[in-house]
Amino acid sequence: xxxxxxxxxxxxxxxxxxxxxxxxxxxxxxxxxxxxxxxxxxxxxxxxxxxxxxxxxxxxxxxxxxxxxxxxxxxxxxxxxxxxxxxxxxxxxxxxxxxxxxxxxxxxxxxxxxxxxxxxxxxxxxxxxxxxxxxxxxxxxxxxxxxxxxxxxxxxxxxxxxxxxxxxxxxxxxxxxxxxxxxxxxxxxxxxxxxxxxxxxxxxxxxxxxxxxxxxxxxxxxxxxxxxxxxxxxxxxxxxx
Amino acid sequence: xxxxxxxxxxxxxxxxxxxxxxxxxxxxxxxxxxxxxxxxxxxxxxxxxxxxxxxxxxxxxxxxxxxxxxxxxxxxxxxxxxxxxxxxxxxxxxxxxxxxxxxxxxxxxxxxxxxxxxxxxxxxxxxxxxxxxxxxxxxxxxxxxxxxxxxxxxxxxxxxxxxxxxxxxxxxxxxxxxxxxxxxxxxxxxxxxxxxxxxxxxxxxxxxxxxxxxxxxxxxxxxxxxxxxxxxxxxxxxxxx
DNA sequence: GAATGTTTCTTTGTATACAGAATTTTAATT
DNA sequence: AATTAAAATTCTGTATACAAAGAAACATTC
Numbered sequence: 001x002x003x004x005x006x007x008x009x010x011x012x013x014x015x016x017x018x019x020x021x022x023x024x025x026x027x028x029x030x031x032x033x034x035x036x037x038x039x040x041x042x043x044x045x046x047x048x049x050x051x052x053x054x055x056x057x058x059x060x061x062x063x064x065x066x067x068x069x070x071x072x073x074x075x076x077x078x079x080x081x082x083x084x085x086x087x088x089x090x091x092x093x094x095x096x097x098x099x100x101x102x103x104x105x106x107x108x109x110x111x112x113x114x115x116x117x118x119x120x121x122x123x124x125x126x127x128x129x130x131x132x133x134x135x136x137x138x139x140x141x142x143x144x145x146x147x148x149x150x151x152x153x154x155x156x157x158x159x160x161x162x163x164x165x166x167x168x169x170x171x172x173x174x175x176x177x178x179x180x181x182x183x184x185x186x187x188x189x190x191x192x193x194x195x196x197x198x199x200x201x202x203x204x205x206x207x208x209x210x211x212x213x214x215x216x217x218x219x220x221x222x223x224x225x226x227x228x229x230x231x232x233x234x235x236x237x238x239x240x241x
Numbered sequence: 242x243x244x245x246x247x248x249x250x251x252x253x254x255x256x257x258x259x260x261x262x263x264x265x266x267x268x269x270x271x272x273x274x275x276x277x278x279x280x281x282x283x284x285x286x287x288x289x290x291x292x293x294x295x296x297x298x299x300x301x302x303x304x305x306x307x308x309x310x311x312x313x314x315x316x317x318x319x320x321x322x323x324x325x326x327x328x329x330x331x332x333x334x335x336x337x338x339x340x341x342x343x344x345x346x347x348x349x350x351x352x353x354x355x356x357x358x359x360x361x362x363x364x365x366x367x368x369x370x371x372x373x374x375x376x377x378x379x380x381x382x383x384x385x386x387x388x389x390x391x392x393x394x395x396x397x398x399x400x401x402x403x404x405x406x407x408x409x410x411x412x413x414x415x416x417x418x419x420x421x422x423x424x425x426x427x428x429x430x431x432x433x434x435x436x437x438x439x440x441x442x443x444x445x446x447x448x449x450x451x452x453x454x455x456x457x458x459x460x461x462x463x464x465x466x467x468x469x470x471x472x473x474x475x476x477x478x479x480x481x482x
Numbered sequence: 483g484a485a486t487g488t489t490t491c492t493t494t495g496t497a498t499a500c501a502g503a504a505t506t507t508t509a510a511t512t
Numbered sequence: 513a514a515t516t517a518a519a520a521t522t523c524t525g526t527a528t529a530c531a532a533a534g535a536a537a538c539a540t541t542c
Contacts, residue, residue: 024494082504164341265526290494300527
């Protein structure tokens, strides 16, 4: 197993840990590594050695193991019996599967929200929608990203199904990353905004079927943009997402 | 926190462990406890102490902790910072949410299967379908349960989305348990069989929309039967599922 | 007797230790 | 030089140890 370089992927852990006092070490390590893997700071296919990690993170093996177990159950890391863990490579198939899961679950959430609208949630959705428009106009992409996430989180929460909400939030971390690519597809950002608006209208109309369809469509369009960008990159050079 | 009785919930762990050599202790403990919690052998709301469990399971705290962490990420157990874990009570809302998740995901799986049918899978589905009919006729409910699970697993696998498949299998353990109740609703077992048949026809026709609709409907009918039984039991006495 | 402060005890969170499986290195043999 | 056997090494899996957080019990004050 290749012993890929992992050396400078943990530079700012100490600062991260310091800013999260009272959070148990296992949780800090989990969050930090999850981010590092999703954001490709850790080389895919790389072999992780517990004691190495413990050393780099200035912790003992116990919390490191606990973090690895959690990453494993999420599929970010693959465990080989008695041979340790390997950072999983996110393939195009993985990305497609994640988009599909999101499409289906977000469709469900949107439907439930539409069928049981609540004035406050609706208002929140509308406000964020127009703040988003503004942030796109002003080309403030950091703000746009944050608002985009916030907008979707309102829907996730509105389905009142904690399991769905947790899963969606989890998958959303991937989608957030994928957006870096989809937004490079010309016109995608405005199309995306319009999809949001259409979804909002469906929810406003309390039309569950339509809301589900439009939520699914929104994610499906994102998936499509992503796959387009992906194949472009494969053509450009050997760029790996 | 009530220190409920947990004493004889671990009687047969040794046998279970012996029959699963080479499986790591953490995994054995996880599986065993998962089963115990789902099947209500562990009192809901009960407080679990790591060292107690380790003692009862004849293991050390380390694998016990790892198992508890995994149970936690699945929501079967709730973790209170520095106060240990509590067995989660499955409420009616939980059951309803799980049914909803299954409906949505199974709908997705059924759609994908229909849209990419494969002769072998279709044949497997049909064979099990008729074996199921037979087992119902012969009132062999153990066999019927097994076949029912097998049937659904074919669909789960056919969507070729590992994430969806894993989730569905996971939720299916709950549904399997819930079926003990839904099958007490008169006529439910035959209705259920017919729902399967209709779903099968939709898949055979390669009609993705119809397959999705029928898969959802099947789960929704199960949910309805479950809720009926549940309210009956609440009326009967203080029976807790 | 209620409210508050102090001590003790329990139990988690993390560190460390040790045994044994898998792998690699080294040595020996052909 | 290639092949195999043996030894050494590495790293996981599990056990145990210890520190400190939180809860419970107890004492103290009003």
